[in-house]
Amino acid sequence: MVIDVDTLGNLRPISKVVFSLGSNVGDSLEILQSAINELATTPDLIPVDLSSVYLTAPVGDVRDQDDFYNLVFVAETTLEPLTLLERAEALESAFGRVREQPGGPRTLDIDLIMVGKRERADDRLVLPHPRAHERAFVLVPWLEADPLGELAGHGTLADLVAGLDTSGVTRIDERIDLP
Template identity: 55%
Template sequence: MKPLRKVVFSVGSNLGDRLANLQGAVDAIRDTPDVIVVDVSSVYETDPVAMADGSPQFLNIVIVGESTLEPRTLLERAQAIEDAFGRERPEPHASRTLDVDLVMVGNTETTQADLTLPHPRAHERGFVLVPWAEIDPSAELPGHGAIAPLLDTVGGEGVTKRDDLIIEGD
């Protein structure tokens, strides 16, 4: 039997019904065989990063889970969920209905053409670190260390908790 490994997803949406898109992603990840959702962060509204001026704000969450699945399988699942919500990829850094990023899978460190783990910019992104620290404050990002000092360096500017928006459990 394969061991369970910690899996972290960062999920965001800045087009359409943003909250429904996030909820759908959480539901789809919960429905994934061999993935156990351990916790889901609060919803945060965030400023777009590396996008054109005037781009709509994002809603973001982080999902922490456990899985026996291989990183490639988890990446394919994340992309299938994006596709199911009408994700288009006209250019990098474009607005999107749904973005499901695989942040880490256990201690896996790999760089391939279409899969880099841990996510190559997670340690620089407040919209990943703030919600992740909320639900897993002692977490560590392979190759970068504990997320708390990473968050201290990056800061949480442009990341606002939205207590009025709730992701429903099962």
Template identity: 55%
Template sequence: MKAVLALGSNLGRRFQTLQGAVDTLFDAPGLEFVAVSPVYETDPVGGPPGQKPYLNAIVVAETKLQPSMLLDRAQSVENAFGRVREERWGPRTLDVDLIVVGEKLSDDPELTLPHPRAFERAFVLVPWVQVDPDAEIPGHGRIADLLAGLDRGGVFLREDLKLQRPD
């Protein structure tokens, strides 16, 4: 199955944290690297006022892991980079969101698939379309079509920052 994960950071050494997350996600068996998007600097969406900008990227992988196992891995990576959950949509060292896992659908409160707001977030769709322009979000359609209807303001390519494939 194809898995798409969104990475974000707006605290600390943001770029180093994103690169560390890419490397750590693939340290254990079960995920095969496919692609990593360019890095974008984005205005915060939701949450408390006064947050610093985020760095965001998308990772595409192939996996045989069940979504719950993939969620456990994502949360372990977040914890390894000092993620603290104090405030919804608050600042964070690292956020790793499962966007889609194959065609899996889930309305479980612990893991909703596809991600319930991905289809309306330019900071997810802009980097994703760069590495998988024909991708679709189950139940919502092609990401390129979804992106065409969104405001891309506040999403800026960081040409000076390039994530590397995992070691």
């Protein structure tokens, strides 16, 4: 017999949640610090770890832009994935995110990478993130913050990173701190 803990009264499972944050417009380090401060104040979201900041080359068709500052934030939560997505989108909007050009420059980009082992694929959200397993700018910082981590359906972070070209991902000395 399989017991669905979501049906046991008001009990909600605690899930590991992973966010990837990036910025390449404005004072990116200040934007990332402020975004982490705001994200960490989300009710029912418990900060666990935060990677260093990495400078990464843009990925995709839009190459004529500044490099990105990226980091990964790992937390635990009882919140539903759509609630987490809405929080991320609200923060992007508050920091002036403009969605004119896919892969283009942005003040703040927050990707919801995974929520526990949940799988979801609809117009609103795909979990785990459909390209996380091939993105060094996500996996390298995530591996630093969560050395034993796994990406559901793809394997351990260490194995995934070992199979990627990480030459465009450079850790920098500037720090972003959890509040």
